Amino acid sequence: MTNLEKMGWTQPIEKEEHDKLARVITVQKNSYRLSDGNMEFLAQVSGKYLHTASGTLDFPAVGDWVVVEKLYDEEKAVIKELLPRTSQFIRQAAGERTEAQLVAANVDTVFIVNALDHDFNSRRIERYILSTYESGATPVIVFSKKDSCSVERLEEVISSTEEIAIGVPIISVSGKTGEGLDQLLSYLPSGKTGALLGSSGVGKSTLINTLLGKEIQETRGIREDDSKGRHTTTHREMFRIPNGALLIDTPGMRELQLWEGEGAMGATFQDVEALEEACRFKDCQHDTEPGCRVKEAMDNGELSIDRFQSYLKLQRELAYEKRKQDQKALMEEKNKWKQISKDQKKKYRAR
Numbered sequence: 001m002t003n004l005e006k007m008g009w010t011q012p013i014e015k016e017e018h019d020k021l022a023r024v025i026t027v028q029k030n031s032y033r034l035s036d037g038n039m040e041f042l043a044q045v046s047g048k049y050l051h052t053a054s055g056t057l058d059f060p061a062v063g064d065w066v067v068v069e070k071l072y073d074e075e076k077a078v079i080k081e082l083l084p085r086t087s088q089f090i091r092q093a094a095g096e097r098t099e100a101q102l103v104a105a106n107v108d109t110v111f112i113v114n115a116l117d118h119d120f121n122s123r124r125i126e127r128y129i130l131s132t133y134e135s136g137a138t139p140v141i142v143f144s145k146k147d148s149c150s151v152e153r154l155e156e157v158i159s160s161t162e163e164i165a166i167g168v169p170i171i172s173v174s175g176k177t178g179e180g181l182d183q184l185l186s187y188l189p190s191g192k193t194g195a196l197l198g199s200s201g202v203g204k205s206t207l208i209n210t211l212l213g214k215e216i217q218e219t220r221g222i223r224e225d226d227s228k229g230r231h232t233t234t235h236r237e238m239f240r241i242p243n244g245a246l247l248i249d250t251p252g253m254r255e256l257q258l259w260e261g262e263g264a265m266g267a268t269f270q271d272v273e274a275l276e277e278a279c280r281f282k283d284c285q286h287d288t289e290p291g292c293r294v295k296e297a298m299d300n301g302e303l304s305i306d307r308f309q310s311y312l313k314l315q316r317e318l319a320y321e322k323r324k325q326d327q328k329a330l331m332e333e334k335n336k337w338k339q340i341s342k343d344q345k346k347k348y349r350a351r
Contacts, residue, residue, distance in 0.1 A: 001244075003037030008106070008193050008246050009065070022077065024064045024105075025238040032060055034068065034077055041070060041077035049079060056100055057090070058082070062236040062248055063105040063193060087136030089195065092257035092321060104195045104236060104248050107137045109187050113198035113207070114141070116149035116172070120157050122164050123310050126268060127256045128197060129165060130314065133264035137195075140169045140187050144203035147174040164307060166270055175206030185211075190244030200252025208249045211241045261318050265311075272311045275303060 004013070007023040022034035022041065032043040043066075045059070053059055060066055060082055067081035085105045093101035110132040114120060125141065132139040141161060146154065154172055161170055169187065173180030184207075188194040196204040209215050216239065238248045266273055272294070276284070280291025286308075287295070297303035 005191065006037035006240065006244070007035055008191055010191065019070065020067050021083075022066055022068050022070075023238070024060045024062050024066060026235060027060065027062055028235050032079065034066065034079075036070075039070075039072070039075065041068070041075055043068065043077040043079050045079045049081070056093075057088070057102055059102075061088070061102040061105045062238050063107055063195075063246075065106065089131060089135040089137065089197070090260065091131065091253070103197070103250060106193060107135070107195045107248065108192045109140055109194040110135070110137045111140050111142045111184070111187075111194055111196050113144055113196050113202045113204050115145045115199075115202040116143050116154065116157065117145050120160070122160060122306075124199075124256065125161065126164055126310055126314070127258065129168060130261045130264050130268040131256060131258065133267045134261045138187075139165075140171065140184075141165055142184060142196075142207075143170070143172040144175060144207065146172045146179055147177050163304070173207065175203045175210045178210055181207075181211065185241075185243055185245070188241075188243075188245045188247065193238075193246040193248070195248040195250060197250055198252065202252070204249055204252070208239060208247065211247065212239060213242070258314065258317055258321060260321075261314070262322075265315070265318075269311045272303065272308060 002009070002018070004018060004021060009021070009023075013021070018036075022036040022043075024032055025035050025040070026033035030044065032045075034041045034043050045053075060079060064085065065083040066079045067083065068077040068079055070077045087107050088105045089103040089107060089110060090100050091103060093099040110128070112125060112128040112132065114125065129139050129141075143149075143154070143157060143161075149157075149172075158170055158172070171180055171183045171187075173184055196207060198204060236248060236250045238246055241247050261268075275294045275297050276286075278293035279286070279289070280293075281289055284292050284294070286292050289295075294303065294308065298305055298308060
C-alpha cells in the first residue's frame with residue numbers, strides 16, 4: 001500500500017505525481033493541515049488560488065485532495081489546486097447570510113449519530129438522511145450510548161426510526177464498552193472514508209477515542225437537566241483508524257439548515273412519493289380530491305401525519321432556499337458586470 005493509499009487514494013497515478021498530492025485532515029480558519037500518508041504539513045492556499053476562488057465551496061475542506069508544493073524542511077506546503085470531489089456534505093451556514101458551508105468532502109459513508117439518552121428526533125434524522133443522499137455519500141444511522149439505555153427503549157427507538165429511514169442501516173453502539181463497534185466498522189472498511197455527524201453531546205468524540213484506542217479527542221458530559229450536549233470538538237478533523245479506514249470527527253450541529261436536496265427527496269421520502277404516484281389525479285393536493293391515496297394512508301395509519309407534514313415542510317424549505325440562492329446569484333452577477341463596466345470606463349479615461 002502506498003502512502004497516498006493510506007489516506008484513501010484509489011485512482012491510478014504516475015510516480016512523479018505522488019509528491020504533489022496530499023489530503024486535508026484539519027481546517028482551522030484560513031489554515032490547513034495536510035497529510036500525504038507519510039508526513040503532515042501546515043498549509044495555506046496560494047495567492048493565485050485565493051484570487052481565482054469565487055465562493056466558499058471553492059476552498060478546501062476536510063477530506064479534500066489537493067495539489068501542493070511541499071516545503072519539507074519547514075513541514076509546510078502551499079495549496080495550488082483542488083481536485084474534483086466524489087461527494088460533498090453541504091449545509092446552509094449558520095446566521096442570516098445565504099452561504100454554503102462545506103462540512104466534509106470525499107466521504108463514502110456518513111454516520112448519523114444520535115444518543116439514546118433523550119436525543120431521539122425523527123425530523124432531524126430525516127434532514128440528515130436527505131443531506132447525506134444529496135451529498136453523494138451513503139447514510140448509516142448510529143444510536144450511541146447503548147450502555148445507558150434499556151432494551152425496551154432501544155427497541156422503541158429503532159422501530160420508530162425504521163418507519164422514516166427506509167433502507168438505511170441502523171446500528172446501536174456504546175463508546176464506553178465498545179459494543180456494536182464491529183458492526184459500525186463493517187460499513188467502513190480499509191481505504192474508505194466516513195464522517196460522524198450529529199448534535200453536540202451524542203458521543204462522536206468518544207467513538208473516535210474508542211476506535212483509536214486512546215484519548216485523542218476531548219470529551220465532556222451532557223447537562224443532566226435537559227440532556228443537551230456541550231460543545232467539545234471545535235473543528236473538523238480526519239483520523240486514520242486501526243482497520244485502515246479514515247474517519248472524520250465534526251463539531252456538533254445545533255441545527256441542520258438545508259442548502260440543497262431536491263434530488264434526494266425521492267430517496268428520503270420514497271414511501272410518501274409512492275403514495276403520491278398512486279393518487280387518482282397527478283396534480284392532487286391531498287386535501288378533498290377523490291381517490292387521494294395519501295389522504296387514505298393518513299386516515300388508516302399507514303402514513304403518519306407528522307411524516308407527511310415533514311415532507312411538505314422540507315419541500316417548502318428547499319424551495320425558499322433555492323429562491324434565496326437564485327437572488328444572491330443574480331445580485332453577484334449584477335455586481336460583477338457593474339464592476340467590469342467601471343473598470344472599462346476607468347481604462348477609457350486613462351487613454
